Amino acid sequence: xxxAITIEATFHLAHAIKQQLSSLLENQDLGVxxxxxxxxxxxxxxxxxxxxxxxxxxxxxxxxxxRLINQLIDQxxxxxxxxxxxxRSQLLALTSAGQALQEILRTLSDEMESKMTQGIEAEDLATxxxxxQKMTRNLENS
Amino acid sequence: xxxAITIEATFHLAHAIKQQLSSLLENQDLGVxxxxxxxxxxxxxxxxxxxxxxxxxxxxxxxxxxRLINQLIDQxxxxxxxxxxxxRSQLLALTSAGQALQEILRTLSDEMESKMTQGIEAEDLATxxxxxQKMTRNLENS
DNA sequence: AAGAGTGGTTGACATTGTCAACTACTATAA
DNA sequence: TTATAGTAGTTGACAATGTCAACCACTCTT
Numbered sequence: 001x002x003x004a005i006t007i008e009a010t011f012h013l014a015h016a017i018k019q020q021l022s023s024l025l026e027n028q029d030l031g032v033x034x035x036x037x038x039x040x041x042x043x044x045x046x047x048x049x050x051x052x053x054x055x056x057x058x059x060x061x062x063x064x065x066x067r068l069i070n071q072l073i074d075q076x077x078x079x080x081x082x083x084x085x086x087x088r089s090q091l092l093a094l095t096s097a098g099q100a101l102q103e104i105l106r107t108l109s110d111e112m113e114s115k116m117t118q119g120i121e122a123e124d125l126a127t128x129x130x131x132x133q134k135m136t137r138n139l140e141n142s
Numbered sequence: 143x144x145x146a147i148t149i150e151a152t153f154h155l156a157h158a159i160k161q162q163l164s165s166l167l168e169n170q171d172l173g174v175x176x177x178x179x180x181x182x183x184x185x186x187x188x189x190x191x192x193x194x195x196x197x198x199x200x201x202x203x204x205x206x207x208x209r210l211i212n213q214l215i216d217q218x219x220x221x222x223x224x225x226x227x228x229x230r231s232q233l234l235a236l237t238s239a240g241q242a243l244q245e246i247l248r249t250l251s252d253e254m255e256s257k258m259t260q261g262i263e264a265e266d267l268a269t270x271x272x273x274x275q276k277m278t279r280n281l282e283n284s
Numbered sequence: 285a286a287g288a289g290t291g292g293t294t295g296a297c298a299t300t301g302t303c304a305a306c307t308a309c310t311a312t313a314a
Numbered sequence: 315t316t317a318t319a320g321t322a323g324t325t326g327a328c329a330a331t332g333t334c335a336a337c338c339a340c341t342c343t344t
Contacts, residue, residue: 004251004252004255005271006258006267007159007163007251007254007255009270010152010156010159011156011159011180012200012278013156013274013275013281014153014155014156015201016201016281016282017281018153020281020284033330033331038150038153041146050292051291051293052290052292058154058157059157059161060332061332062291062292062293063292063293063294063332063333063334064333065292067293068331083291086290086340088291088292088339088340088341089290089291090292112149112281113146113149115280116149116281117277119280120276120277124272124273125148128151128269128270128273128274129147129148130266131262131266131267132155133154134261134262135155136154136155136158138258138259138261139158139162139254139257142162142257175300192322192323194321194323197322203301204322206302208322208325209324209325210300228322229308229309229322230307230309230310230321231309231321231322231323232322
C-alpha cells in the first residue's frame with residue numbers, strides 16, 4: 001500500500017461529480033443542491049421513507065435531515081404522511097411537483113453518468129461499483 | 143445506465159472515508175482535518191508547491207487554500223519560502239514538525255487504506271483506481 | 285405504570301465553501 | 315519603455331453544510 005492513492009482518487013472523483021452536478025443544477029435553476037437530489041431519489045423510490053431512514057442511509061445528523069426535508073416541503077416537492085406504525089414519525093412521499101422534478105433529475109444524472117463513464121468497459125465499471133461498495137462496508141464495520 | 147448507482151456508490155464511499163479519517167485524526171488529537179492532511183501530503187511531496195498549485199490540484203477556491211495554509215503555518219507545520227521565479231508567490235515546505243506529522247499521517251492512512259481494501263483483489267483495486275481517475279478526467283473536460 | 289429509549293425538531297455554533305475586491309507583481313505588446 | 319492586461323495571494327463578507335445538546339412526544343421494556 002503506497003501513499004493512499006485509492007483514497008485520493010476517490011476524493012477527487014467525488015469532488016468532480018459534486019461540482020459537475022451542482023453546476024448543472026445551477027444552470028437549470030432547479031433550486032436544489034446535490035444532497036437534495038440524493039434525498040429526493042430515495043424518497044421517490046419508496047414513498048414511505050422516514051427521516052431516520054434517510055439519516056441512516058446517508059450517515060448524516062438527523063438535525064440536518066430535518067432541515068433538508070423542510071426545505072423540500074417548502075418547495076412543494078415532498079409531503080409528510082402520518083406513519084401508522086409510529087405517531088412520532090412521518091412517512092415522506094413526493095408530491096406531483098416532486099415527481100416531475102424527479103423525471104428531470106433522472107435524465108440529468110443519467111446524462112452525467114453516461115458522460116462520466118465514456119470510454120470505460122462495462123465490466124470495469126461494474127468492478128468499480130462493487131469495489132466501492134465493498135470498501136464502504138469495510139470502513140463502516142469498524 | 144440505470145439510476146446513477148456509480149455516483150451514489152462514490153458519494154457513499156467518499157463520505158465513509160472522510161468520517162473514518164476524521165475520527166482517527168480526532169482520536170489522536172492531531173489538530174488537523176482531512177483536507178489539511180491532503181494538503182500536507184502534497185506539500186511534502188515536492189517542498190516547492192505554491193498555493194495556486196494546491197488550489198488547482200484540489201479544485202478549491204484560492205481563498206480557502208490561503209486560509210488553510212495559514213492554519214498549517216500557525217501550527218508550525220508548514221513554512222513559506224520566497225519563490226525565485228515570481229515575487230508574488232511563495233513556495234511551501236514542511237517544517238520538521240510537519241515532517242514528523244507526515245510520518246504519523248502516512249502510517250495512519252496506510253492502515254486505513256489497508257483495512258478499507260481488505261478482501262479485495264489487487265487487480266480489482268487497480269481497476270477501481272484507474273476507473274476513478276478516468277471518470278474524474280471525463281468530468282473535468284467538460 | 286415507570287423508566288429507558290427513539291423520532292423528530294430546534295437553537296447555537298463550527299467548519300467549509302463562495303464571491304468580489306484589492307495589492308503586489310508579471311507578461312505582453314506597441 | 316511604458317501602458318495594459320493578467321496572475322498569486324490576501325482579506326472581508328457571506329452562504330451552505332455539518333455538529334452538538336436539549337427538548338417534546340411517543341414507544342418499548344419490564
